[in-house]
Amino acid sequence: MSNVLRLAIVDPNDGDREALKATLMGLDTVWLEAECSRYAFFKDVVEETHPDVAFISMDADPEKAIELVEELARQKPEVALLVASSSTDGAMILRSMRAGAKEFLTKPLRPDDLATALQRIGRTRFGAEGAGAGSCRVIAVSGCTGGVGSTSLAINLGCELASNPTNSVVVLDLDLALGDADVYLDTIPEYTLTDVAQNIGRLDFTLLKRSLTKHSSGVYLLPRPVQLEDSKLVTTDDLTRVINLLRATFTHLIIDTSKAYNELDLLAMDLASDILMVTQLDLPCLRNVVRLMMSFEQRGALREKVKIVVNRVGQGGASISVKKAESTLGQDIFWQLPNDFRTMIEVRNNGVPLLEQAPKAPLTQSIQQLARELTGGSSAGESDSGAKSGRSWLGLWGKKGAAEEPASAEG
Known part of the structure; x- marks a missing residue:
């Protein structure tokens, strides 16, 4: 189905990454294409798998995460970038958005917040009709x-x-x-x-x-x-x-x-x-x-x-x-x-x-x-x-x- 969002995720924290995967399994308009545990390797993962959305957890190293966002936004503009952090610091949120992130989510992630953010990305990518037609x-x-x-x-x-x-x-x-x-x-x-x-x-x-x-x-x-x-x-x-x-x-x-x-x-x-x-x-x-x-x-x-x-x-x-x-x-x-x-x-x-x-x-x-x-x-x-x-x-x-x-x- 063309209106299913394919995700690649990076999160060095194993526990948080597994929790995110469990949440994604409950969304029938999303498919987890790839996962990564290190920021340094994530660009190659995105290059190989061509996801619709790249999910970047920033907590392990916010500076490296923002650098990764900037690099992906420049080299893979067709990939929507979604970032998440337990920090609510306004300056960091602003920096991540200026770097190229389409959505910013606060951790711990709420499934409804994640679903809503993905719906917005889906509407942008597939249009209003396609975003609502992905349910099987x-x-x-x-x-x-x-x-x-x-x-x-x-x-x-x-x-x-x-x-x-x-x-x-x-x-x-x-x-x-x-x-x-x-x-x-x-x-x-x-x-x-x-x-x-x-x-x-x-x-x-x-x-x-x-x-x-x-x-x-x-x-x-x-x-x-x-x-x-x-x-x-x-x-x-x-x-x-x-x-x-x-x-x-x-x-x-x-x-x-x-x-x-x-x-x-x-x-x-x-x-x-x-x-x-x-x-x-x-x-x-x-x-x-x-x-x-x-x-x-x-x-x-x-x-x-x-x-x-x-x-x-x-x-x-x-x-x-x-x-x-x-x-x-x-x-x-x-x-x-x-x-x-x-x-x-x-x-x-x-x-x-x-x-x-x-x-x-x-x-x-x-x-x-x-x-x-x-x-x-x-x-x-x-x-x-x-x-x-x-x-x-x-x-x-x-x-x-x-x-x-x-x-x-x-x-």
Whole structure:
């Protein structure tokens, strides 16, 4: 993404530098391109990495820091210089600004102050629209049990989003043991999540995309490890850095979580903007959803991000209505996907997304509507009632009450 700021930082104080890196990891419009612990080497670092912003901590040696600012301002005028110091001496602040610094921050750094300063730099570099467009939509797709269609939804939702040329979309397969997202796209990846995680410190945007598998639909894939034992090599810190790099590079990140709900899955859900919980209208599935929602209540705002998606609505033998399911779950069902098992089996076995093999199928159209609902892409001419009707099965019923019956009516 062109509106992500790439930073290089220099701070001889190891503790302060690590604290700054931790703060930067929480900003999805920023990527840490390089770090340095000595002023004397920082000019070479900037020359090699070509960052958008050079962050210079002045406390270790204010005089050398100001000299560095002057030199970078003269030799690399395209790089915005941001300085920070625990001193509030007006004379030193004035000297640093005259030397070429664009922003001066007081330490200890407050995350909101740092974010605001970077936003100002972003507006200068990208313009008002670009500065506000850097946020990535992270969507975690989770199943209440195996076989409910969560991977199918993750892949086909990603392909649908990627069909919009203004979007750049990546799917991360987080089922490290048994993930099969690559099968749905008929790809043999050269690199996996383990490869990216172990080399995250050496990757930039260009190298990252070369490490991903790009499908003809435009969607990128970061698959699970090839060897089962390699799944143990990915830590929560690794995953955090990978997700931060992906969301700094793409407009949409789809995460297909495992059914283990382990630390990696929960971390991904914590970092997600939305969580699509895929279920079916049967008692075991609904019971699992209730159990999961009870656990999510212990993790802050996690439950508030969950959107219930019912798959295979209309399959024969379903004994629980949508209305009863909502009563059991204690919340509204966000979306209903129609039962089209034969089409889904065909596209999975062929390794072709729904959008390519069955663009007019009811299931494909429903996922298209879901993508618009999640991203606010509905046309300006749609009325509120029209948008709401899309949440029923394919929008074929305009009233909620009518949407409660298809589970038993369709075969």
